[in-house]
Amino acid sequence: MSPSVRAIGVALVLPLTAAGGLAAGWLYGQLRPTGPPEPAVGPIVTPPRPASQPANRDRRSLPREAVAPVGARPEFEDVAAPLQVSFQYSRGETGEFWLPETMGGGVAWLDYDADGRQDLFFVQGCQLPRDESPPHDVLYRSQPEGAWSVVPAWAAPSDPNYGMGAAVADLNNDGFDDIYITNFGRHTLYINRGDGSFVEQAAESGLNCSLWGTSAAWGDLDRDGDLELFVANYVTPDPKIMCTDPVTGRRKYCGPDYYDGQPNVLFENMGDGRFTDRTLESGARRTDGKGLGVVIADLVHADGWPDVFVANDLRPNFLFANTTPRTVGADDSPGTRSIRLEEVGFESGVAVNGEGVREANMGIACADYDDSGSLDLYVTHYYMEHDTLWQNNPDGFVDVTRRVGLSLPTLNQLSWGTNFLDFDNDGWLDLFVTSGHINNIPGSNESYAMRPQLFCNRGAAEKRFEEVSLTAGQYFQDRYVGRGSAAADYDNDGDVDMAVTHHHRPAALLENRTQTPNRAIGLKLLGCCSNRSSLGARVVVTVRTDSGDRRMMRELVGGGSYLSADSRVMLVGVGPHDRTAAVQIQWSSGETTTLADVATGGYWVVGERGAIRRFEPFATTPAKQ
Amino acid sequence: MVRIAWIALIVATFGAASWVGARLQPQPAERSAPTGVLNQQARRALEAGDYAKVVALLANVSNNDGAAAESHLLSGIAHWKLNRWERAERAWHEALRIDPTVPEAGWRLLHVFFVMQRNREAEQLVFDLHPIEPDRQDRVRLLLELVRQEFERLGPAATAMIVEPVVATEPANYHALRVLGISYVMLDRAPEGLDLIERAIEQRPDEPDGWFNLVWALTERGDTNRLSTVWPRLPPEVLDDPRFLRPRSAWAHAMGEHNEAEQALQKALAKDPWDRKAHYQMARLLRDRSAAEATKHELRVRQIDDARERLADCYVRASQQGDDPSPQLCQEFADACRALGRMRLADSWQREQSERAELSPHAGLSSGGSMR
Numbered sequence: 001m002s003p004s005v006r007a008i009g010v011a012l013v014l015p016l017t018a019a020g021g022l023a024a025g026w027l028y029g030q031l032r033p034t035g036p037p038e039p040a041v042g043p044i045v046t047p048p049r050p051a052s053q054p055a056n057r058d059r060r061s062l063p064r065e066a067v068a069p070v071g072a073r074p075e076f077e078d079v080a081a082p083l084q085v086s087f088q089y090s091r092g093e094t095g096e097f098w099l100p101e102t103m104g105g106g107v108a109w110l111d112y113d114a115d116g117r118q119d120l121f122f123v124q125g126c127q128l129p130r131d132e133s134p135p136h137d138v139l140y141r142s143q144p145e146g147a148w149s150v151v152p153a154w155a156a157p158s159d160p161n162y163g164m165g166a167a168v169a170d171l172n173n174d175g176f177d178d179i180y181i182t183n184f185g186r187h188t189l190y191i192n193r194g195d196g197s198f199v200e201q202a203a204e205s206g207l208n209c210s211l212w213g214t215s216a217a218w219g220d221l222d223r224d225g226d227l228e229l230f231v232a233n234y235v236t237p238d239p240k241i242m243c244t245d246p247v248t249g250r251r252k253y254c255g256p257d258y259y260d261g262q263p264n265v266l267f268e269n270m271g272d273g274r275f276t277d278r279t280l281e282s283g284a285r286r287t288d289g290k291g292l293g294v295v296i297a298d299l300v301h302a303d304g305w306p307d308v309f310v311a312n313d314l315r316p317n318f319l320f321a322n323t324t325p326r327t328v329g330a331d332d333s334p335g336t337r338s339i340r341l342e343e344v345g346f347e348s349g350v351a352v353n354g355e356g357v358r359e360a361n362m363g364i365a366c367a368d369y370d371d372s373g374s375l376d377l378y379v380t381h382y383y384m385e386h387d388t389l390w391q392n393n394p395d396g397f398v399d400v401t402r403r404v405g406l407s408l409p410t411l412n413q414l415s416w417g418t419n420f421l422d423f424d425n426d427g428w429l430d431l432f433v434t435s436g437h438i439n440n441i442p443g444s445n446e447s448y449a450m451r452p453q454l455f456c457n458r459g460a461a462e463k464r465f466e467e468v469s470l471t472a473g474q475y476f477q478d479r480y481v482g483r484g485s486a487a488a489d490y491d492n493d494g495d496v497d498m499a500v501t502h503h504h505r506p507a508a509l510l511e512n513r514t515q516t517p518n519r520a521i522g523l524k525l526l527g528c529c530s531n532r533s534s535l536g537a538r539v540v541v542t543v544r545t546d547s548g549d550r551r552m553m554r555e556l557v558g559g560g561s562y563l564s565a566d567s568r569v570m571l572v573g574v575g576p577h578d579r580t581a582a583v584q585i586q587w588s589s590g591e592t593t594t595l596a597d598v599a600t601g602g603y604w605v606v607g608e609r610g611a612i613r614r615f616e617p618f619a620t621t622p623a624k625q
Numbered sequence: 626m627v628r629i630a631w632i633a634l635i636v637a638t639f640g641a642a643s644w645v646g647a648r649l650q651p652q653p654a655e656r657s658a659p660t661g662v663l664n665q666q667a668r669r670a671l672e673a674g675d676y677a678k679v680v681a682l683l684a685n686v687s688n689n690d691g692a693a694a695e696s697h698l699l700s701g702i703a704h705w706k707l708n709r710w711e712r713a714e715r716a717w718h719e720a721l722r723i724d725p726t727v728p729e730a731g732w733r734l735l736h737v738f739f740v741m742q743r744n745r746e747a748e749q750l751v752f753d754l755h756p757i758e759p760d761r762q763d764r765v766r767l768l769l770e771l772v773r774q775e776f777e778r779l780g781p782a783a784t785a786m787i788v789e790p791v792v793a794t795e796p797a798n799y800h801a802l803r804v805l806g807i808s809y810v811m812l813d814r815a816p817e818g819l820d821l822i823e824r825a826i827e828q829r830p831d832e833p834d835g836w837f838n839l840v841w842a843l844t845e846r847g848d849t850n851r852l853s854t855v856w857p858r859l860p861p862e863v864l865d866d867p868r869f870l871r872p873r874s875a876w877a878h879a880m881g882e883h884n885e886a887e888q889a890l891q892k893a894l895a896k897d898p899w900d901r902k903a904h905y906q907m908a909r910l911l912r913d914r915s916a917a918e919a920t921k922h923e924l925r926v927r928q929i930d931d932a933r934e935r936l937a938d939c940y941v942r943a944s945q946q947g948d949d950p951s952p953q954l955c956q957e958f959a960d961a962c963r964a965l966g967r968m969r970l971a972d973s974w975q976r977e978q979s980e981r982a983e984l985s986p987h988a989g990l991s992s993g994g995s996m997r
Contacts, residue, residue, distance in 0.1 A: 246777065257937070346923045347916075349909055354875075356905025356926050384780055384811070386845070395913035402847040403879070408813050411845075412781070445782035464847070 072424040072516035074454055074472040076498065080509040084147035087122040088506045089483070090135050092162070098128040099237045100184040102253050102438045103214070104416065104483025106165035106563030107499045107507060109490070110177040112151075113196055116616065117142045118488045118567050119151075120499055122507060123163035123181060134160040137181065142490060155197035157181065157190035165484075165563030169218035171227050172273060173532040180229060182213025182563070187231065206275040211262045212236070215363075217559025219296025219306045220531050220588050222324055222337045226269040227531045230284070230308050230559070232291030235259035245441050252439040256313045256360075261290040264310060264318075268339060282339045283320070284308070290315050293364040296558035297375050298536065299392065300348065304590060306536050306558070308341060309350065311361035311379050316351035319344050350377060350390050354399025359385045363485075363562030367420035368392075368553045369429045369457060373540075375555060378406075380415035380433060380562070383446055387415060387433065405464040406431075406455065413450050414438065417485030417562040421496045425518035425573030427543075427552050428457035431465060434482030434500050449479035452500065475510055488567030494520045494601065494618035496571055501564075521580060522603030522618070523570040525556065529589035530608055533568050536588030541572045542581040549581060574600050660690040667699045679703035694724035701733065708794040710737060710801060725757050731767075739774050740787055741800040742807075743834075747774060748970070755973050765977055766948055768958070771970065772940045781808035792821070799828045803835045810842040818842060833863040840872050852876060867893040871903055878910065886910055899966030901929040932964035952982040 089105040105123040126134035139156035161183040176192035190198040211233040243254040267275040293311035305322040320341035345351030360382035374392035387410040390397035413435040420429040435450035455465040469476040481503035498510040525534035602617040670678040686696040701716030720730040738747035785808040802825035809818030825835040843852040874889035893903040908922035955978035962971035
């Protein structure tokens with residue numbers, strides 16, 4: 001491609017409206033230390049009260065007393081078609097029953113052009129064993145108004161392989177989100193050039209992996225300021241093995257128990273654009289797993305060191321506790337600290353469910369659902385295996401699925417993508433789950449398409465989840481063969497929206513239209529000593545209530561859901577409060593930023609060591625038609 | 626093939642059941658015919674789908690007749706087709722009592738036990754039939770059927786489809802009530818399901834299965850309030866059943882009664898040292914007190930899981946060998962069963978191994994060959 005054509009393309013991809021976004025990249029350049037570390041910011045920063053603190057659109061007209069803070073009726077609307085987001089995963093379906101055809105593709109939120117709006121990336125499949133003209137992955141660029149545009153294939157990540165999942169982070173700390181794509185075959189890495197285009201650099205970066213990758217996660221495992229990559233790999237399918245349904249005698253897809261598992265892979269970021277495979281020496285190599293989901297988060301001891309949880313299909317899950325030496329020798333620089341992981345799944349209680357039964361573990365949601373200050377785990381499972389919610393207690397994880405009312409409603413589902421999200425901004429994290437069967441056998445009692453589910457967290461008083469799907473909008477009335485799911489406030493209106501991928505149907509873009517008097521505070525974290533994406537940062541938002549202070553902890557975790565990536569922009573529902581008493585940010589570097597008396601109703605852009613950079617009120621009018 | 630045929634039977638049991646009425650009355654002219662003749666007539670009626678006639682024909686057959694076992698078999702099939710499973714079960718038991726080698730009756734009972742989740746009775750029946758089954762292939766199929774029932778369970782939707790007509794025909798059928806109840810609970814129809822389970826318990830308040838279903842359903846539902854009202858209602862003799870000891874322990878643990886929780890698990894493990902779930906619960910209970918003890922229990926869980934996986938693998942390979950497993954594979958079955966503490970089943974597989982090795986002395990040297 002000639003430079004001039006390329007320049008025209010860039011101009012098309014990145015019009016002037018992106019200038020503000022590029023400025024954010026520039027801002028990060030200013031924040032990132034190039035010499036000695038900046039002095040720490042003062043202990044308390046009081047941000048200015050913005051002139052207006054609008055609630056979500058349509059909410060101001062609601063008398064506050066008329067709507068209970070807990071129990072707002074959820075309302076989501078699929079706006080994919082009006083926004084011309086028309087992606088549909090192509091699974092191939094050759095009739096040869098290739099197992100990858102059942103797995104689906106991921107979806108990822110990223111702000112690829114740094115314009116402050118979340119864009120949407122879909123991983124695409126193709127025909128197996130080979131496809132002469134394969135469809136490619138698709139990146140949609142969100143627009144403030146009207147239809148979204150497809151980023152041209154030459155500029156976007158457009159991997160033609162049989163795609164599975166996507167993991168997004170700014171892995172080279174240049175201010176722009178990059179994308180790692182797992183495939184059934186060679187995985188790819190798309191580096192964001194910052195000019196609206198990407199370049200594939202897996203081999204050049206040393207990210208060589210050709211196993212059957214599923215989910216992947218970024219996280220700063222050695223806390224040196226750059227991000228490692230953990231890839232969950234699945235099984236080695238053998239086309240010679242054929243399975244039939246015992247009742248109908250029809251051919252069907254074989255389960256993973258027919259195939260050998262593949263080892264996960266851990267790549268260490270060397271800080272110079274290259275990665276080194278550290279699977280073996282770190283202790284992450286296990287050949288007895290069949291990974292589908294992965295999350296990197298501080299799950300063990302809340303010690304500030306991110307751990308790795310892998311959901312294995314029909315195998316015990318892995319919880320790799322981060323045992324990397326906390327101190328380095330005089331000769332060592334942080335960059336040479338050796339990553340050490342120790343598998344403690346059984347000891348911690350997350351390898352199997354509370355009855356000791358190993359299950360078909362699929363997707364993962366990871367957050368502090370009960371305000372305990374520790375990250376909990378929710379894992380989706382196969383049909384006739386209820387999903388499992390593990391509560392993180394000081395003495396390990398406890399399966400509380402039954403206790404919180406999530407056993408029976410999820411038993412009859414075969415579920416994949418899942419996300420903790422606070423749909424009504426009451427500060428209690430609710431749950432989204434997407435489901436759909438593997439085999440479509442006519443006459444079978446097991447439904448192929450299944451209902452997506454939304455569970456409302458009833459908070460500290462009830463300590464239960466209640467399914468509210470049937471009142472959550474038209475999307476939840478229908479059945480889908482769902483797979484990937486990812487959460488983001490794509491329209492910047494202060495409530496969380498969803499993107500969901502399906503087999504046989506276009507993906508859904510679910511705009512949250514829940515009417516509630518509750519408010520939220522948004523945080524866009526810009527690491528400097530920490531990784532730029534701020535993965536691993538922990539935020540505690542404190543609000544004053546009649547019964548005392550309430551503290552809500554959120555962590556920017558790497559990975560999660562199934563094959564998908566949530567937005568890295570944090571949104572914390574705070575109930576009806578106009579201001580929070582405090583916002584404390586514990587960065588992955590160990591630095592702490594504390595903000596006092598912070599207004600809600602917008603996004604705060606907060607830089608590590610740089611305190612608040614600016615306030616962006618939530619959008620008050622629909623960002624789409 | 627036999628196993629596939631039996632699974633097909635599961636789906637072939639619907640319908641055919643609402644108009645029995647007066648046709649069940651015995652017909653005097655046919656009552657006086659010899660049993661063999663009646664059986665022939667009954668077979669023809671069975672093929673024609675006239676199940677009421679079958680029942681009527683065979684209503685007064687004398688058990689002293691040599692052909693009576695077949696009569697009961699046929700009568701049982703007719704009752705079964707009419708969704709009168711309790712009567713069918715009685716008829717097949719009677720057939721086996723008269724002639725333990727009567728074809729089909731045992732298999733049909735195994736099917737009922739399978740649908741009704743009566744694993745212990747299925748196992749006992751196989752142990753009764755296995756030593757006397759004359760056909761070598763059918764003998765091993767009995768053992769394979771036990772393994773199949775463990776790994777290919779009916780889903781709740783299928784169970785409900787099969788059992789709903791049975792409950793409609795036999796509203797007091799204890800097993801049908803509780804199994805339908807548990808299926809409804811699993812299908813997220815808990816209020817209806819719990820109601821059916823309570824009805825089953827009313828039928829047989831001293832039997833543990835219904836109580837176990839109730840405890841399971843309330844536990845899955847997270848309904849600790851109602852669960853706490855169930856414990857005092859339980860007959861004392863069922864409290865020592867390991868199936869109750871585990872949920873009892875979990876409940877006690879949730880209530881902060883750690884000693885009671887531990888004692889219940891100790892009791893469960895004393896009764897069944899291979900109870901994987903009890904081992905795991907104990908490991909979780911002990912984890913914060915004694916890591917070494919907890920690790921021992923976790924190790925047992927892993928060993929039992931591995932053995933279960935080996936057993937499942939053996940089953941798949943036996944299917945690949947046309948349900949005619951090699952002596953080597955029989956040995957692997959026996960080893961896996963032994964590792965799971967299922968000694969009687971292990972002994973049965975060991976006998977199969979010996980017999981098969983005698984018939985083909987060199988076969989035992991070849992590897993069974995894993996599908997992987």
